[in-house]
Amino acid sequence: MVDREIVSIFCNQSRLMILIMSNLYYCKYHSPIGDIFIGFLEDGIFRIKFGGLTEEDFVRDLMNLYLNCGIKRGNLPSLVKKEFDLYFDGNPIKFRSRVIFLTGTGFQKKVWEEVGKIPYGRLVSYSDIALEMSKTGAERAVGNAVGANPVPIIIPCHRVIRKDGGIGGFGAGIALKKKLLRLEGIIVSGNIK
Structure with a gap:
């Protein structure tokens, strides 16, 4: 498993260094507020977008942010699905899904x-x-x-x-x-x- 600090260090030097070693995945979650698109690596979530955009819009967004990276449709990570299901059912949860900040100061x-x-x-x-x-x-x-x-x-x-x-x-x-x-x-x- 990759440590968040290590990911941050790589990303501060060159946000693509860590991504060269792995594929980017994305999936769609159907929610009561519309489709939610989730970008993830094998060990964490790095992007979520919603609000009327299409799957093509989301993939284009990923391609623009992470040039030359492999972007594949994947299966929704089970913890994310469980947490989103609980959240949208109105349960007061604290998300435990791992977040990886690939961008940001x-x-x-x-x-x-x-x-x-x-x-x-x-x-x-x-x-x-x-x-x-x-x-x-x-x-x-x-x-x-x-x-x-x-x-x-x-x-x-x-x-x-x-x-x-x-x-x-x-x-x-x-x-x-x-x-x-x-x-x-x-x-x-x-x-x-």
């Missing part, structure tokens, strides 16, 4: 790790994350890093809102962000704009 990875700590059914603001990281005043940078999250749902960026209670952004669209929050029992009216 050191700062982005720290933000993603912080976002990964947000419990099911809870909201935090971009300011809260900046404060937790001892980066007061870095709310915009935190927001940009949250927006670049390569594995939404597992790294729950949908649980991050603006300090004023505004819903904030979401790569798959605000409507899907609200659906995910409602699934977790968070009321998306009133204070959330």
